[in-house]
Amino acid sequence: MPPAQAWETIIGLETHVQLRTVSKMFCGCSAAFGAAPNTHVCPVCLGLPGALPVPNGEALKLAVRAALALECTVHAKSVFARKNYFYPDLPKGYQISQYEQPLATNGSLSFLAPERGLVTATIVRLHVEEDAGKSLHDRFPKATAVDLNRAGVPLIEIVTGPDFRSPQEARAYLQTLKQVLEYIGISDCDMEKGSLRVDANVSVRRAGESALGTKTEVKNINSFAYVEKALGVERDRQIAVLEAGGSLEQQTMLYDAKDNAVRPQRSKEESHDYRYFPEPDLPPLVLTDEFVAEQQSLLPELPGKKRDRFVAQYGLSREHAAVLTASRAVADYYESVVHAGADQQTAANWVMTEVLADAKDHQEQLRVSAPALSQLIALVKGGTLSHQAAKRVFVEVAARGGDPRTVAESLGVIQVADSGVVAGWVSDVLAAHPQEVARYRNGEVKLLQFFVGQVMKASRGKADPKLAQKVLEEKLAA
Amino acid sequence: MSEAKAAADRLVKAKRLNALLTPPKELRKSLAAQAAAARPTGVLYGMPVAVKDNICTLEFTTTCGSKILEGYRSPYEATVITKLKAAGALIAGKTNCDEFAMGSSTEHSAYGRALHPLDKARVPGGSSGGSAALVAAGAVPAALGSETGGSVRQPASFCGVVGIKPTYGRVSRYGLVAFGSSLDQIGVFGRSVHDAARVLSVISGRDPRDATCEDRDPLRLPTVPESLQGFVIGLPREYFPADLDPAVRRACDRAVRLMKELGAAVREVSLPHTAYAVPTYYVIAPAEASSNLARYDGVRYGPRFNGAGDIRALYRATRGAGFGPEVRRRILVGTYVLSAGYYDAYYGRAQQMRALVAQDFRNAFDRGVDLLFTPTTPTPAFKAGEKVNDPVAMYLSDIFTVTANLAGLPALSLPIGRVKGLPIGGQFIGQAFLEDEMLEAAYALERAVPATEEA
Numbered sequence: 001m002p003p004a005q006a007w008e009t010i011i012g013l014e015t016h017v018q019l020r021t022v023s024k025m026f027c028g029c030s031a032a033f034g035a036a037p038n039t040h041v042c043p044v045c046l047g048l049p050g051a052l053p054v055p056n057g058e059a060l061k062l063a064v065r066a067a068l069a070l071e072c073t074v075h076a077k078s079v080f081a082r083k084n085y086f087y088p089d090l091p092k093g094y095q096i097s098q099y100e101q102p103l104a105t106n107g108s109l110s111f112l113a114p115e116r117g118l119v120t121a122t123i124v125r126l127h128v129e130e131d132a133g134k135s136l137h138d139r140f141p142k143a144t145a146v147d148l149n150r151a152g153v154p155l156i157e158i159v160t161g162p163d164f165r166s167p168q169e170a171r172a173y174l175q176t177l178k179q180v181l182e183y184i185g186i187s188d189c190d191m192e193k194g195s196l197r198v199d200a201n202v203s204v205r206r207a208g209e210s211a212l213g214t215k216t217e218v219k220n221i222n223s224f225a226y227v228e229k230a231l232g233v234e235r236d237r238q239i240a241v242l243e244a245g246g247s248l249e250q251q252t253m254l255y256d257a258k259d260n261a262v263r264p265q266r267s268k269e270e271s272h273d274y275r276y277f278p279e280p281d282l283p284p285l286v287l288t289d290e291f292v293a294e295q296q297s298l299l300p301e302l303p304g305k306k307r308d309r310f311v312a313q314y315g316l317s318r319e320h321a322a323v324l325t326a327s328r329a330v331a332d333y334y335e336s337v338v339h340a341g342a343d344q345q346t347a348a349n350w351v352m353t354e355v356l357a358d359a360k361d362h363q364e365q366l367r368v369s370a371p372a373l374s375q376l377i378a379l380v381k382g383g384t385l386s387h388q389a390a391k392r393v394f395v396e397v398a399a400r401g402g403d404p405r406t407v408a409e410s411l412g413v414i415q416v417a418d419s420g421v422v423a424g425w426v427s428d429v430l431a432a433h434p435q436e437v438a439r440y441r442n443g444e445v446k447l448l449q450f451f452v453g454q455v456m457k458a459s460r461g462k463a464d465p466k467l468a469q470k471v472l473e474e475k476l477a478a
Numbered sequence: 479m480s481e482a483k484a485a486a487d488r489l490v491k492a493k494r495l496n497a498l499l500t501p502p503k504e505l506r507k508s509l510a511a512q513a514a515a516a517r518p519t520g521v522l523y524g525m526p527v528a529v530k531d532n533i534c535t536l537e538f539t540t541t542c543g544s545k546i547l548e549g550y551r552s553p554y555e556a557t558v559i560t561k562l563k564a565a566g567a568l569i570a571g572k573t574n575c576d577e578f579a580m581g582s583s584t585e586h587s588a589y590g591r592a593l594h595p596l597d598k599a600r601v602p603g604g605s606s607g608g609s610a611a612l613v614a615a616g617a618v619p620a621a622l623g624s625e626t627g628g629s630v631r632q633p634a635s636f637c638g639v640v641g642i643k644p645t646y647g648r649v650s651r652y653g654l655v656a657f658g659s660s661l662d663q664i665g666v667f668g669r670s671v672h673d674a675a676r677v678l679s680v681i682s683g684r685d686p687r688d689a690t691c692e693d694r695d696p697l698r699l700p701t702v703p704e705s706l707q708g709f710v711i712g713l714p715r716e717y718f719p720a721d722l723d724p725a726v727r728r729a730c731d732r733a734v735r736l737m738k739e740l741g742a743a744v745r746e747v748s749l750p751h752t753a754y755a756v757p758t759y760y761v762i763a764p765a766e767a768s769s770n771l772a773r774y775d776g777v778r779y780g781p782r783f784n785g786a787g788d789i790r791a792l793y794r795a796t797r798g799a800g801f802g803p804e805v806r807r808r809i810l811v812g813t814y815v816l817s818a819g820y821y822d823a824y825y826g827r828a829q830q831m832r833a834l835v836a837q838d839f840r841n842a843f844d845r846g847v848d849l850l851f852t853p854t855t856p857t858p859a860f861k862a863g864e865k866v867n868d869p870v871a872m873y874l875s876d877i878f879t880v881t882a883n884l885a886g887l888p889a890l891s892l893p894i895g896r897v898k899g900l901p902i903g904g905q906f907i908g909q910a911f912l913e914d915e916m917l918e919a920a921y922a923l924e925r926a927v928p929a930t931e932e933a
Contacts, residue, residue: 049547051554052688054686088775091773093775277765280690281690
């Protein structure tokens with residue numbers, strides 16, 4: 001493989017995002033995922049003769065919110081268009097989309113690129129469209145089955161400029177995009193369920209050149225994990241072809257995750273002339289200023305802004321703030337813990353470690369309430385619990401609920417600050433380790449921590465470690 | 479239910495016209511059941527209304543005169559059908575038409591041509607020829623048709639009945655099988671202006687299932703005026719060319735004279751882009767049709783013809799065998815004009831020309847004209863076979879009707895005389911959503927004109 005530095009990779013992304021609506025884009029059928037095949041269908045989404053589409057107002061609201069969150073210009077007038085092609089899972093023989101006059105254009109999204117730092121991607125356009133059904137080629141031998149439950153489900157397509165310089169950047173952008181869309185609640189962005197799909201335009205050019213090379217479109221990237229892989233494979237393929245003196249063809253490449261390779265789509269399938277024209281069944285989509293303003297007012301604080309505010313307001317590092325604002329639920333949780341009285345950095349440490357670890361194992365649920373965590377932090381600060389004991393209490397509260405003090409008491413992990421009791425544990429420990437006592441007294445003072453540890457062990461974590469140390473020093477000096 | 483039986487008898491008696499696609503037995507059974515269930519309080523209680531076969535009904539098959547929908551039963555019914563039933567009307571079978579409403583003679587039906595009720599060698603017009611023929615034969619008092627470029631008015635004119643095309647957006651298209659969606663509108667036939675208007679009033683009004691249907695109350699019927707005092711009728715000179723059939727001209731002249739006698743002011747006007755209307759229409763309508771007819775692929779409904787091999791072979795076999803030659807022609811034309819590299823030259827320019835045609839009308843109306851009066855067709859009914867192999871000649875029979883579709887305006891044809899026994903139609907074109915004014919003028923002229931006399 002030639003040195004990659006000699007080449008610059010140019011990537012643009014087209015992302016399809018399923019909007020989180022109850023019903024489909026142009027009919028009243030359920031848009032829910034996972035129903036028995038062909039049960040969420042009606043004359044409209046089946047494309048029966050004579051049926052007509054009626055736009056779903058909720059989908060339009062969500063689409064406008066997405067456009068605003070991506071700082072797009074939302075157009076007062078946009079036009080639905082038909083994209084014509086024949087396929088068995090496309091019941092009307094055309095997809096209702098938007099073409100010459102999309103809902104929104106000219107937006108941007110800043111994301112943290114691994115090599116270049118903060119990069120701003122251009123959102124060229126954002127438009128509304130309906131999904132097609134699904135062709136199932138593996139259900140019946142020698143036959144294709146068609147499930148039209150997905151036909152007519154509302155989507156937005158978000159198209160970037162050729163702004164990414166590596167597969168890693170493309171992935172970082174996608175993660176940021178997903179984060180923003182999840183924040184504003186317009187989609188569940190689940191790539192495995194197909195509610196977020198990405199196609200990429202990839203080209204390479206020799207470093208220093210300004211003209212864009214021949215691009216290919218990479219499709220069938222079904223998971224986040226494959227984004228980098230698929231784009232890396234295609235980039236390497238293009239570089240290899242050019243290095244060998246060959247030339248590239250503008251074509252569609254399908255990624256195959258099984259063998260991590262890209263293959264050209266059969267040219268017969270891609271030679272589409274979609275014959276776009278304005279959809280005569282739908283009047284132009286006219287959005288009033290009030291409608292757009294209302295959607296703007298419904299947007300929450302977006303992740304970038306929230307991260308900056310966390311740095312400023314809570315004195316957190318940028319990295320910590322980024323972790324805490326990765327999801328809206330976690331950010332809200334952190335703020336609740338702080339508002340319940342916990343120290344800002346301590347709360348951050350707890351959320352980033354114990355809380356996120358527990359959430360990861362339990363379907364992203366935040367099982368310990370914010371007031372409970374705040375109380376737990378207070379118990380450590382007040383000397384009632386050691387940090388070690390507090391972690392045990394956290395696990396117990398997460399699993400079984402209850403208030404941290406009561407749980408700590410029932411676990412018997414409240415710290416003992418009674419010097420008489422601690423002295424008893426100390427005596428036991430010193431009696432059990434005569435050789436270490438002798439070594440300590442011969443000047444090996446670093447063994448003090450060993451003794452403290454043994455006392456903690458003997459007390460099963462209940463001894464106040466500071467007190468234990470003090471008593472140990474006294475007894476060993478005697 | 480003797481009324482239902484009488485209605486069925488009248489329809490069956492007209493069988494020789496091949497105007498009705500519904501088999502007699504099924505028709506009788508359904509009419510009896512419908513009559514038993516009909517609401518007695520409805521304004522159309524007991525009125526049999528025949529329905530063009532491109533409007534979806536639960537009662538009968540909906541084939542659009544095409545083999546590709548042979549035996550197709552819609553699982554839902556058109557909004558207009560629901561409204562008719564709610565008014566107590568009986569759905570009196572499905573009528574023959576040009577395949578997918580593409581044609582002007584009802585010769586392009588996969589189920590054989592319909593005959594003119596007064597001369598079986600002639601065509602009843604089209605595409606809604608079956609509906610027109612049945613009303614003219616007295617088999618039903620009213621019928622539904624559909625218009626994309628004159629498919630109600632032209633057969634109404636040929637058959638000597640009244641045909642109304644409402645303003646685009648006045649009547650829901652939900653359940654009307656689409657041909658050219660931006661032009662399509664359901665229309666009505668009646669033996670009289672009043673019969674047609676009554677049915678129109680029932681089927682008009684808002685429908686949440688059709689985004690292009692205006693949010694308006696149903697049309698209110700005007701009363702029959704004493705005179706045409708205060709009406710300004712415009713005569714567009716482009717609709718009276720030098721080579722107009724002399725009998726058609728004589729009939730129009732007589733109608734104009736009668737309207738003047740009724741107190742109307744008559745003025746000549748010009749609609750300068752009229753000559754471009756037919757070519758414009760034959761770009762836009764096929765373009766939309768090529769997309770609207772893509773769904774007939776044999777995958778989900780209708781007959782499937784298995785070609786050898788892959789899905790593409792299935793498409794080719796089904797669409798090749800299922801569509802007739804005129805439909806295939808228009809799909810090809812429509813696909814061509816929307817293709818990359820040709821879109822601007824054809825579809826784009828046609829849209830510009832359509833806007834100019836509409837502007838012509840606005841200009842005339844802005845100058846104080848209330849209504850336009852023209853011949854509906856350049857000639858009376860032509861002979862079967864005369865134009866079926868000459869598409870352009872066939873297309874030109876819509877030359878005076880396509881303009882109202884392009885501009886979305888309401889228009890009406892009524893009989894104004896005969897030549898050698900064949901009816902001649904006169905056309906009113908009104909202002910958008912002012913059907914009531916158009917109906918007033920039609921009521922007045924209908925009373926005055928000797929519609930069955932030689933012009």
